[in-house]
Every structure is written in C-alpha cells, then in structure tokens.
Amino acid sequence: MRCPYCQDFESRVVDSRSSEDGTTIRRRRECNACKRRFTTYERVEERPLVVIKKNGNSEQFDRDKIFSGIMRACEKRPVKFEDIENVVAQIERELRDNYDREVSSVAVGEKVMDKLQALDEVAYVRFASVYRQFGDLNSFIKT
Structure with missing residues (x-):
C-alpha cells in the first residue's frame, strides 16, 4: 500500500x-x-449497480453522493459521523440486496429519506425539502 x-x-x-x-x-x-x-x-468489490435517473439517463451508483447528501442534511445536528457512515452502508447493502443491476433514483432517494427519518427528523426534513423540490411550506405540508 x-x-x-x-x-x-x-x-x-x-x-x-x-x-x-x-x-x-x-x-x-x-x-x-x-x-x-x-x-x-x-x-469486497461489488457488482456494478446502475442508477436510472428521472430523465432516463443512467450512471454508476456512487455511495459518496449519498454520504455527502446526508452529511449536508445533518450539518449542525447532533448526529455522529459513525452513525452517518452506518446509514450509508445500510442503504448501499439494502440496494445491492434488493436490486440486481439497476435501481431508480427515486428508490434511492426514498431509501435515504426512510433512514434519515429514523436517524434525525430535522435532517430528514432538510433532505426531503431539497429532494422533493418543495417550492413553499404549503407544498411541504401536503406531503
């Protein structure tokens, strides 16, 4: 090394x-x-997992994108770095276990929101507001 x-x-x-x-x-x-x-x-080197975006484009799964999104949502929150690492590992493991080669970006986003809601509700709200692209408070409340 x-x-x-x-x-x-x-x-x-x-x-x-x-x-x-x-x-x-x-x-x-x-x-x-x-x-x-x-x-x-x-x-262990995993088999490639491809994320199908909403517009139809595809890209290779990148756990670092999930990690940075969760880190951003957890800024200035009492969430341990280890807990974030564990959540990212859980998300990746569940995606690889449940999807053979392709997964939709919607499924990835929903999985992240599920895990964030259990980890920290404020971080969940932050992530959901960006992910779901809420324009105002009323559209957020409706969901």
Whole structure:
C-alpha cells in the first residue's frame, strides 16, 4: 500500500478491525520509510449497480453522493459521523440486496429519506425539502 505522505510502497499493518456489519475492514498502517501512520479501508468489490435517473439517463451508483447528501442534511445536528457512515452502508447493502443491476433514483432517494427519518427528523426534513423540490411550506405540508 502506497504511503500518502512519502509515496513509499512498503508499510506494515498495525491494527485491523472489522466494521459492525462485517463488510469493511479498517486497517491502521505504518510506513516503513517515514514511520507515519495512515488508515485504509478494505471492502469486497461489488457488482456494478446502475442508477436510472428521472430523465432516463443512467450512471454508476456512487455511495459518496449519498454520504455527502446526508452529511449536508445533518450539518449542525447532533448526529455522529459513525452513525452517518452506518446509514450509508445500510442503504448501499439494502440496494445491492434488493436490486440486481439497476435501481431508480427515486428508490434511492426514498431509501435515504426512510433512514434519515429514523436517524434525525430535522435532517430528514432538510433532505426531503431539497429532494422533493418543495417550492413553499404549503407544498411541504401536503406531503
């Protein structure tokens, strides 16, 4: 594994831990050259999952888009970073388990809203107001 600090290829694993859901291994490494430590994550390479957008376009599933959307919704809220990571992992796992190769962006958005509602109601309202593109309070209340 290449060191992000000095670019040397030799490092040793100092600590390994499995994630709660067992899909990821977190490794602390120490570079043999500069002795600095860094973290890597190991995950099984999944089959590609394609998201079909509302306009018919398709793009490869990107868990980072879900992560950044949830992070934005949870700004200045008492939500732990670990909880957000766990929610993103749950969403990805459920999508991969329930959809073979393609999933609609609507299904992804609904799954995110379901998980956010259980995590933090204010974050849910923030996400829903952007996702559903509410123009005013009345259209939000109707839903």
